[in-house]
Amino acid sequence: GAGVSQSPSNKVTEKGKDVELRCDPISGHTALYWYRQSLGQGLEFLIYFQGNSAPDKSGLPSDRFSAERTGGSVSTLTIQRTQQEDSAVYLCASSLGGIGSYEQYFGPGTRLTVT
């Protein structure tokens, strides 16, 4: 498909374990975003990539969260030593990234449950 894909779609993990979430953006999109949506809440911005660099990491909630992007394409969000409050849907979005091209296209999300 031509849309943003994310894997896994669901992840259940035990408290204290590390998890990796993957995002495949739309081909040619230089900008990539990670958000999370906790139950009953709106979307919370986590991090933004332009190419492989992340000019804005201000949304990462703690140093247990990190993200990288390689080859200007795939991105992984890593959560170390997961806590129950990390349970949420993690959404990835991409956009063309040029001036005037700010519309973001979202993937279906990864539902993370920390037990």
Place this chain on the structure above:
Amino acid sequence: DQQVKQNSPSLSVQEGRISILNCDYTNSMFDYFLWYKKYPAEGPTFLISISSIKDKNEDGRFTVFLNKSAKHLSLHIVPSQPGDSAVYFCAASANYGQNFVFGPGTRLSVLP
């Protein structure tokens, strides 16, 4: 402190009538705004956008109005259809597409 607010958590409208979804923001530096629609178990879908140099943008049944002095924008859907039933998010950016701040969403129910 919420920079983007959607004060109505839910809205019910009769099919064929107008739906008006409202969004207020506090940061006067916001210069670009988007509306998204989200169905359960899916990612948000882009609907329509508006930059701060305009006060209206129209796309089919969807029109977004921006009142910069009031720091308010609204999404009008005319006529409303049952398939429009979803959660609607407004989002704003202060630096043209880098960091977007989303509102908490409004759940729209269009009744047949």
